[in-house]
Amino acid sequence: MNVQKQQITLTVNGADHQIALEDTNTPLLWVLRDYLGIMGTKFGCGKAACGACTLHVDKEAVRSCTYPARLAEGKQITTIEGLGSREEPHPVQRAWMAEVVPQCGYCQPGFMMAAAALLEKVPEPTDADIDQNITNICRCGTYYRMRKAIHRAAAIGGTREEPLAETP
Amino acid sequence: MAEKTKGITRRKFVVRTLLGGTGLIIGTTYLLRNPLRRKFNAFIDTGDVPYIGETDEPALWFEVTPENGIILSSPKVEMGQGIFTGLAQIAAGELDVDVQQIRVIHAPTASGNVDDFGTGGSTTIRSLWPVLRSLSATLREMLKAEAARKLGLPVSELTTEAGRVWAGDRSLSYGEIVEGVQDWASPDTPPLREVGSYPFIGRPVPRNDLADKVFGAAIFGMDATLPDMLYGAVARPSHIGARLKSADTSRAASMAGVVRICREADFVGVVATSRMAAENAKNAIEVDWDADTGWQTRDIEEMIRVGNGTPYVIQKQGNAERAFETAPGEIIRAEFKTPIGAHAQLEPNGALAWVEEDQATVILSTQVPGYTQEQVARRLDLKKEQVNLIPTFLGGGFGRRLNTSHAVEAAVMSRAVGKPVKCYFNRQEEFQNDEFRPPSHMVVHAKLSDKGGISAFEFNTSSGAVMHSFGPLPGMMRNLVGSDFGAWRGGLIQYGLIPDFKSVSWFVELPFATATWRGLGLLTNTFAIESFLDELARKAGRDPVGFRLMHIRDDAAGERLKNVIRAAAEKAGYRDEVVGGTAMGLAASTDAGSPAAHVAEVSIRDGEIRVEKVTCAFDPGLVINPDLVRAQCEGNIIMGMSAALYEEMHVEDGELLPVIYGPYRMAQMKDGPREIEVVLLQGDDAPGAVGEPPMGPIAAAIANAVTRLTGKRPRQLPIRLS
Incomplete structure (x- = not known):
């Protein structure tokens, strides 16, 4: 057709x-x-x-x-x-690795992108900022580690590097 | 320990040499001989889900490549529970390689790995533990023997370390050893090493899928692609019990991008050039469903009331009937109920299938690769071996993927168009065609003695099918067992010092599909029993910790249960009093041999129940990876809390609602406890169940805290104020 x-x-x-x-x-x-x-x-x-x-x-x-x-x-x-590469991970990805956040992993890219956008606007978010802005759903129940990871990412330096070129 | 390895010592090893002698593949079976009878007896006693399989073909394989790759083909799937990491940690202890050097992959069924039971019931690590150790040790000895031949030295002079076989300062990597070898000696199983010498056991090794999942590289079923792939969509009903009567596809057939309308006896679907085109065309199919629109939630609740359906006594001690009649004291009675629960896993169901003349390839997220393979083969009239089932990472399992009959639809559509077809549910279809956690009704009776202990206890639980709807379960088993051991999971009385008690499971067939939801009946049955224990403790004027302890036997299982209760209470600083608007609630359960106790700290803020903190003590036996076991505790606590406080499906005029996240409220970041503390105990020297047992106590722990806050005991889930 x-x-x-x-x-x-x-x-x-x-x-x-x-x-x-x-x-x-x-x-x-x-x-x-x-x-x-x-x-x-x-x-x-x-x-x-x-x-x-x-x-x-x-x-x-x-x-x-x-x-x-x-x-x-x-x-x-x-x-x-x-967002970042294995060689140059975004602070959110560094923090996610350090806290061993993912379980099944399916929802995690969405959470990491939401977290990175939050840190762009609010470099040191409070728990209330996180509650208000991170409204994605995770069925494995990784929220507890995610919150720790977002605070950790803020400590690492939540500003985003320029988008990297796509690697083949 | 001895008990757990009994019957599998005569292990069969199968060695394959790759074409041209470019590597070594060694495999073994892990299914028990005559597993049905053995496990049949075991689960009658414990409610522990059995492994069921008819084959003793090897299902666990190692491959060593000349490039020094060590690949473990897992017959079990990774759905977040961390088994791929645990398996590598175990194997490394006998193989003398770094845990990072072992690559664990999902085995396509074409590789010879077929696990006929699937992944579920918190069975993976404990079922593979003895097998994987002996397979790894055997592989190591074979590599040493071959190295001895290549080096011209006796095996006794060789050692293994860091992925190499050493003779003094000379060494060969495992890859160098397998290079070019055509014939391998048939090995005997060497003696296993002491577990204490395994370097990676008990260490918080990061998950071996961590980087892939953090950098967006992990491939889930829905991410799979094949060249020239088309997209399918199948019309699915919104009403319970709906059957396809007729379908007018004329408008859909003329829509942009449509390649083929597929009308089968049991479904109507469309194949198109893009997902959008397929979805749009599917929505344009005018389907006439034969559906009963009379069903309401209250009808379903009425069906599953204790007293309807068929009763099965699942556990009994002494004579509860007589004790209720003759023992002094009033009969204390309570009822509890729980709603229909959705799986709501984030990755929807579906499959990518490519059917060529006499062979099919199917890629999807499934917990039952062998069963899915069989379903596809049967529908296509192929032999099982002609279907290569390729499992991927699961975007959540939770029991939802123990039936993946949708793989058949993709396969049928692929055969119709001669190209690969990828066909997935949308979210509404997912919610309305789930195989739900059945609603339940539970009635508990007890009498207290004048000494303040429980003198008689009876638990009745009723719900729909859980394991009876599980495809791979032989029908004869259903008839033999009668009761649905999935539905009553969590319904066994763990307080063995009550002189007279019994537990009864009522089975009712519901008019919609119900099945396995993480922990099966564990969450809901424990909610009722442990809420009632709390109630009895208060009536007896005792603290809920001591009251529980006084009813638990001094045997090994009892001691483990007592230890987790004590540990949770102590770590949390358990108190009965409400302090600063926060109350504590305690509950405990033993599931699949692993006891767990939770203390929930709960407050009411802005008119909502808030779980501020959960302290969990958990004893899964030998802990392979403490960080990943903790992660499973956290996940169970949050998923269970979500079910306890928010989640509920209902039936309106035959329609299952709601159909989307949000209206189907689930715990979000804002709702989760700010603190989760996990204490791990190791009451056994072999690893036990991890993935589900910590689910048990959470709803009751929250309910018991809410009772202290409000003075009113929650009798149903989700727990609501007022």
């Missing part, structure tokens, strides 16, 4: 991608996962209710399952793959 496609250009983790979309309402999440094969950002609910799909658009935390991809044109999209 012939489908009218729309070309969009997205900048993900510093690299430009041209995508031909059949449906212009396609959420950013699915463009990343199904068109670009960038799998670190997860699907949880499709209704922006759980935060598993959280990433950054121009440094703001965005729940990408309900965010039309075309709205991200001309902006900097950062996913967990671009």
